[in-house]
Amino acid sequence: MGGECCRDVVCEGCPVLLVLDERRRFLFRVERGRVQGSDRGVVRHDDLVGLRYGSWVRLSSGALALVLQPRLVDYMERGLRRRSQVIYPKDHGLILMLLDLKPGARVLEIGVGSGYTTIVLAQAVGATGRVYSYEVRSDMLETARKNLETVGLLDRVELKHRDARLGVDEEGLDAAVVDMPDPWAVLPVLHRALRPGAGAVFFLPAVNQVSRLLSAMDLRGGWAETRVYEVLLREYEPRGDALRPKTTMIAHTGYLVYARRVEERPAQVGDRNRG
């Protein structure tokens, strides 16, 4: 039975998510001669080579484990370095939809941190797109670089060690994601970098930051279609005999502010009466 390496079939160098149960999940690249250990027995990497993703392998103890292809969320849960607060997958999903990101898009990112969001953007824009990512701290950029290498998406990203408040190099961009403490300070930068009509999403942990950003947008003008969201995700125990929500959940991560960069609105009748 044939199939493409790392897509259908496990070959040497392919990533594998080995799942014994809900808690015992191991993410690694297959290297001949190596062994993956667990408290339920071990598996030799050599025994994984040639298996199809989605199939089962028997450990030395006789226990069975599932051989899966890791998704980005699996890397985020157990395969990446984390040095900063990161945006969570529940928020990433909405960000991608709000920005209407497509293969080929050119996207600005301000505030790279550990690069979790950079990775999501790089996957969305595809091989023909580009992500321009600005970060003021060199240690964060290094972590992000390693994480992008781990998931194989570094070639779609330009990492720039710069304070974005001082400006960015690009123009005519399709979208922007901003995750930094003072996003109101980059509104003029975004206006120059985004093409008219392009969307920006700002991620903000505290509600007073949201309020300050909205006031700054009102004052400056040139932003429209503004929306504010908080995404709450409730996961359920997948049990047919006792279906109910899990007892714990991530209650708060941050707020998303979305707006589109537009031309300055011309004056119209009634403007004088506006507060």
Ligand SMILES: C[S@@+](CC[C@H](N)C(=O)[O-])C[C@H]1O[C@@H](n2cnc3c(N)ncnc32)[C@H](O)[C@@H]1O
């Ligand atoms: C919370 S982290 C970003 C996390 C990222 N969104 C993720 O999901 O992994 C915020 C980052 O913004 C960076 N930052 C703050 N001010 C900045 C500025 N003026 N220009 C560029 N980066 C900045 C910080 O150094 C920090 O690494």
